[in-house]
Structures are given as C-alpha cells and as structure tokens.
Amino acid sequence: MSTHQTHDAAERAALQPLRPTEQSRWRGLVLPVAAVALWWALSSLDVVNSALLVSPAKVLATAFEQVTTGRLWRALSASLAREATGFLIGTSLGLVLGALLGLSGLANRLVGPSFNTFKQISLFAWIPLISVWFGLGDVAKVVFLSLAALVPVVVNTCDGIRTTPPALLEVARVYGFTRWQTVTQVVLPAALPSIFTGVYLALIYSWLATIGAEYLLVSGRGIGNTLIEGSEHFRMDLVLFGMTVIGTVGWAMNASARALERRLARWTGRA
Incomplete structure (x- = not known):
C-alpha cells in the first residue's frame, strides 16, 4: 500500500465517529436499573411513606391512563409546538445577530457590549416583565423560549466566525476571493462546528425553558401543567410520570442532535 493510500485510510478512520461497544451500552443501563430496583424495594417494604413515594406499578398505571385517554398526547403536543416555535425564532435571530457581530467590527463595537450585559441576566428574571407585556398565554411562553434559544446561538456563531484560522483567510486573500466568497466559502464552513454547537444548545435550553415557562406561566396546556396538576x-x-416524560423527550432530542452532529462532521470532513 502506498503512502498516499495509507494517509487516506488513516484520514477516513479519523472521520469515523467512535462507536460504543455493546458492552459499554449495557453498562449505561446499570444505574437506571439499580435505581428502579431500589425504588421498587422501598415502596414494596413501606420503608418510605407511600404518599411521598408511590410504587413503580402505580406510575405505570398512571402512564397507561394518560396514554389511553389521550391526555399525554394533548399535553406533549402543546409543549413541543411551543418549543419548536420558540427554538426556530430564537435560532433564526441568533444566527443573524451572531453573524453580524462576528463579521462586522462596527456592529460588534456598537451592539457587543449591550449583548454581553443582556446575556448575564438570568433567563427566569425575564418572567415578570414578559408576563406583564404578553400575559400568561402561548405568546409569552414563545417569547421566553426564544430568549432561551437566542443567547447560545449568538455566542457560538460569533465565536466560530471570529476564530476562523488566519491561514485560511490568507489562502483566500492569495487566491483573490471577494468578501462574499471569503465569507461563504471560507469563514462559514470553518465556523460550522461552532454554529452547530450553538444550535444544539439552543434545542436543549429551549426544551428546559418550555417546562419552566409552563410551570411559571400556568395558563394553557402542556407537560409542565401535568406536573402542576400532580x-x-x-x-x-x-408528578413522577411527568418527570419521566420530560426526561425521555430531552434524551430523544439530545440523541437526535448528536446523530446529526456526527453526520455533519463526516460531511465537513469530506469537504
């Protein structure tokens, strides 16, 4: 095998995502299985007050009732619709603002200090102001979720653009790239991993904020309202059923984003 072929084979191997072995996958189930077994034992032996720690069988019965009556789907669909709307709005605005701050020195000097102050304010500190301006309905919740998604996208997009390797910019200058060609063919591809990290964080933060918004802005339907009812x-x-649903949905979002990230890494590696 030639040196060139060896180099190509090593490069392809480096681009392949690390695949967990079957044994490592099973190891990840040890803690959840042990926790459920301990929960079942404590509830069966009446070690803890049954009103405070219900049995897993009771939670399964509640889950069956929520699914068969359609209450779960109505609550979950309302939460996911709000999450998707807030995520899309916040991510879109974040990409525009992050690109503006990263590409324009003037915009960074004018807007950067104000944004750096804005991002230091706790997300939940906006709840009183949002509730006064927009009420307690879906509009207020979507505004809250948009803020949750906005900040990580702006920060990661701006940082990704501004940390483009100088060597790449020098190559673009040598080849006589225009400003537009440099941005679209050099800067943005180099910043793509950082941008995707911001979008990934926005997806997770907006889902967490969905539950907080539904818990604090209690008007309407959603999985957070299921927790309030319980x-x-x-x-x-x-309550335990609602927490399980929230965790499961968050895990599914995280797994989907990671799978997309691996595909993106392979695509950018080939490019």
Whole structure:
C-alpha cells in the first residue's frame, strides 16, 4: 500500500465517529436499573411513606391512563409546538445577530457590549416583565423560549466566525476571493462546528425553558401543567410520570442532535 493510500485510510478512520461497544451500552443501563430496583424495594417494604413515594406499578398505571385517554398526547403536543416555535425564532435571530457581530467590527463595537450585559441576566428574571407585556398565554411562553434559544446561538456563531484560522483567510486573500466568497466559502464552513454547537444548545435550553415557562406561566396546556396538576392534588404518581416524560423527550432530542452532529462532521470532513 502506498503512502498516499495509507494517509487516506488513516484520514477516513479519523472521520469515523467512535462507536460504543455493546458492552459499554449495557453498562449505561446499570444505574437506571439499580435505581428502579431500589425504588421498587422501598415502596414494596413501606420503608418510605407511600404518599411521598408511590410504587413503580402505580406510575405505570398512571402512564397507561394518560396514554389511553389521550391526555399525554394533548399535553406533549402543546409543549413541543411551543418549543419548536420558540427554538426556530430564537435560532433564526441568533444566527443573524451572531453573524453580524462576528463579521462586522462596527456592529460588534456598537451592539457587543449591550449583548454581553443582556446575556448575564438570568433567563427566569425575564418572567415578570414578559408576563406583564404578553400575559400568561402561548405568546409569552414563545417569547421566553426564544430568549432561551437566542443567547447560545449568538455566542457560538460569533465565536466560530471570529476564530476562523488566519491561514485560511490568507489562502483566500492569495487566491483573490471577494468578501462574499471569503465569507461563504471560507469563514462559514470553518465556523460550522461552532454554529452547530450553538444550535444544539439552543434545542436543549429551549426544551428546559418550555417546562419552566409552563410551570411559571400556568395558563394553557402542556407537560409542565401535568406536573402542576400532580403537585396540587398531591399525586406523586402523576408528578413522577411527568418527570419521566420530560426526561425521555430531552434524551430523544439530545440523541437526535448528536446523530446529526456526527453526520455533519463526516460531511465537513469530506469537504
């Protein structure tokens, strides 16, 4: 095999994502299985007050009731619709603002200090102002979620653009690239991993903010309202069911984003 072929083979191997072995996948289930077994034992032996720690069987019965009556799908679809709307709005604005701050020195000097102050304000500190301006309905929740998605996209997009390797910019200058060609063919491809990280964080943050918005802006339907209902009626089975759904949806979003990231890494590597 020639040196060139060896180099190509090594490059392809480096671009392949690390695949967990079957053994490592099973190891990841040890802690959840142990936690459920301990939960089942404590509830069966009445070690803990049954009103505070219901049995897994009770939670499964509640899950079956929520699914068969359609209450789960109505609540979950409302939450996901808000999350998707806020995520799209916040991500779109974040990409535009992040690109502007990264590409324009003037914009960075004018807007950068204000944005750096804005991002230091806790997200939940905006709740009183949002509730006064937009009420407690879906509009207020979408505004809140848009803010949650905006900040990580702006920060990562701006940083990705501004950390473009100088060697790449020098190559573009030598080849006589125009400003537009340099941005579209050099800067943005180099910044793509950082931009995707911002979008990935926006997806996760907006889902977490969805639950917070539904819990604090209680008007309407959603999986967060399911938690409120369980808490108000002291139904720990409903609370634990809602928490399980939230965790499962978050895990699915994370897994989907990671899979897309691996595909993106292979595509950019080939490019």
